[in-house]
Amino acid sequence: MQKKDGTSASRRAFLQRASALSVAGVAAPWAINLAAMAEASAATATDYKALVCIFLYGGNDYANTVVPYDTTSHANYTSFRPSFAHSQAALAGTVLTPTAVPTDSAGFAHQYALAPNLASLMPIFNDGKLAVVLNVGTLVQPTTKQQYANKSVRLPPKLFSHNDQQSVWQSSSPEGATSGWGGRIGDLFQSSNTNSTFTCVNVSGNAVFLSGNSAVQYQVSTSGSVPLAGLKSPLFGSAASTTALRTLITQSRSNVLENEYNRISKRSVDANEVLTGALTSAAALRTVFPTGNSLADQLKLVARMISAAPSLGAKRQVFFVSLGGFDTHDAMLTNHPVLMTKLGDAMAAFHAATAELGVADKVTSFTSSDFGRTMAGNANGSDHGWGSMHFVMGGAVKGKRFYGTAPVVANNGPDDVGQGRLLPTTSVEQFAATMGGWLGVSDSELLSLLPNLSNYNSSVRKLGFV
């Protein structure tokens, strides 16, 4: 049987890098030399690690997710959104008791509670496997409120716009970006996997996060890969027509769009032959995932793929899943709790599944979203913001802790640019670098992975949460 395209491609890529390495000693620029060496060492990685991006499409409302709970902050929070704030009584069961008290820039201690509907995350937090990163968002460089107001430093392009900030979160560039940091991590590690196709796996829908320069995001449905009926059995009884079908959909073409479409079809047909077998032979999960929860459906497939990773020969994987509906301009109290239930229950089930598989400390999951929202709401919802609170979960996470600086709950206070749109104090690139480092990306490679990371002092490029 012919070698799978993915395998030969990854081997080719590795050989190219290896030759770059040997040439580098003589003439190639130092940076290429370093990158090539790191990739070569990544290629020899023998353990398994996976990163899972849980993207909350629409811009999650941070204030009703990680809720200010200390008396002063909660009173302010309630005053800014009187018609859709959680009461302290409703939050009593989800108050977070971290190992260290988070403080704001003035040194005042803050207390937080999770949204009541995130109760299923409480045991994971208390077990030290879940951390909260405070006020993280898109930035080019450390930015003060004065600098923002004076436009004296570069700001992320197209702030507050959904599609663009999704893209900046995922790739450091607005819509039109061709690669994201998940995919660029995949570039480094795909040669360590037997079949490079299974390096960047998307169970949601196209997301620039998982596209690399050479790594390809491979998309599966929540039930796995989709087999082509016309190949499984002769097309209307005609084996010759089946052969023609295979050729038609996989041949290379001179028209760019036709060619791209066929490359996807070919990858799909090839991968399906491998993946279907691997998923079938992997042991069934006993962990019960919630039903009627599309995020749980996706994370369940991720867990199944992780369980099949040994037979797929995968050593490093990056996954992307998502949940939509977070653009809560309206009906916050009706819609947001439902979303929180889905998020919390799906994450908790996934964590349990990784524990069942014995890989909880090999899998790190994190949330991300277009942007945070305003603290000061409209009549029944909140509007587009900037910085937000995010979760990091997994056995390797140093949890039961907050990371970053607690923002003051205010409207046009020290930490927001008006209406409680938070000016981030931690950049997405620091957040990303921390997880990239955990996967084994070298410090120097992080700088090429994340174009603005060098604007941060080397001591703060990684946040230490994993």
Added chain:
Amino acid sequence: MGATREQIAQVQARGYSGWLSTQFAMAPSTSRWDAMVAAKFDAIEHKNSENGIDQALWRKLLSSPDTLRQRVTLALSEIIVAGIAGFNGSGWNNFSGAAYMDILEANAFGNYRTLLQQISLSAPMGEYLTYRGNVKFNATTGALPDENYAREVMQLFTIGLVQLNNDGTPKLSGGLQQETYDLDDITGLARVFTGWGYDLTGTDTNSPGFKKRPMTMTASRHESGAKTFLDTTIAAGTDGPTSLTRALDIIYAHPNVGPFISRQLIQRLVTSNPAPAYVGRVAAVFNNDGRGVKGNLQAVVSAILLDDHARNSNRLADPNYGKLREPVLRFSAWARAFKASSPTDAWAIGNTSDPGSRLGQSPGRSSTVFNFFRPGFVLQNSQNGGAIVAPEFQITNESTVIGYVNYMQNAISKGVGDVKADYSSLLPLADNAQSLIDELNLVMVAGQLAPATVNLIKGGIDSMPKGTEATRLNRIYAALVLVMASPEFIVQK
């Protein structure tokens, strides 16, 4: 929506512009709204449902004789987007969907400014972008106006995020793009879209009529202070309806509107990467139809379809030319070419959104206001990644490419629900593979199948038994699956 033998003959007889004139003059078919009422979907048990809307949308797309109007309506529904699942408020998502799409169709050959006015006052858009019930600043609670519509009406429906030249390319200053508005413009404009609500005069929400009536103004909820945005101020004390009209006039006067909308319409109808000069020619018509009118969509559609860049077959040699045919249009091409019909008028195709087992797209069912795909979506991981945009690839992946072929294999041979094709025109050709493929090539692919592709398909069909109706049908099914899976069909040129 898809060619037929009859339409091809009409184009041959009347020429391109003659055919367009005929299409422009065609009477609209029964509206989605009226069809749903006639089918009694306005009965109270359908209030909290989406019942009836998919069938109303599919009926139009697959069977309405005014094919060009349907095609432009679909294009508009992918620029000024509202999705059925997002019509939150007082039930009747089904009728919100019908009312909304009927507005787009009624204006498809009309004026873009009129369309913008009607959309902005429509209950469905008020629901979808959450400004129905939006209220002025509340000094007691501190609640501010909802900014949702203020932002998207500019970013998506009119001017976009960056200043444009008339040919659709970004204006640069010091090498950098210039953003069209900032946060202050949004908060200023948001004040305009306050005070609007359902028109429930003499009725209640138990019948869907209020979804079709323009929203009405409650003056006490409208922000009466000054509204400043885009370097213009609507004076304090201006009433709500006047403010809305003024605000849309101000936005519409922005020079971006012509190129921003023209380029997207070209992308929807002709090619993903139009040359700037092509965009410029169409935008010029958008800005002035020759009689001083801006936004004449009939003139714009003519300019798009009659342009040399749309008609000249030399374009076929350009490896970047064309657009990925979106799944709904592949399906409609089959249905229209072979006169698929619904004997019970149920058009029971339903929601085709599932990417692994259906089309990965369903009319009127974009999950966000950003459409199924973005006009700026670039090819990722492509051999020329980033060099060109390819919007429809945003909903194309390893699941959808297979799910589509599987879905069509079933649809072609068994139909979908009660919708079945009529292959009587093909049966006399089916024993001769070459004749059968030639016919499919003409009707489905505008004769663009490469000789090698024809030979591949012929090799398959020639292997199949013939001589009886059953064997002929199998040959037709196999040939159709192969043609519809072929790259020349998948990419419209």
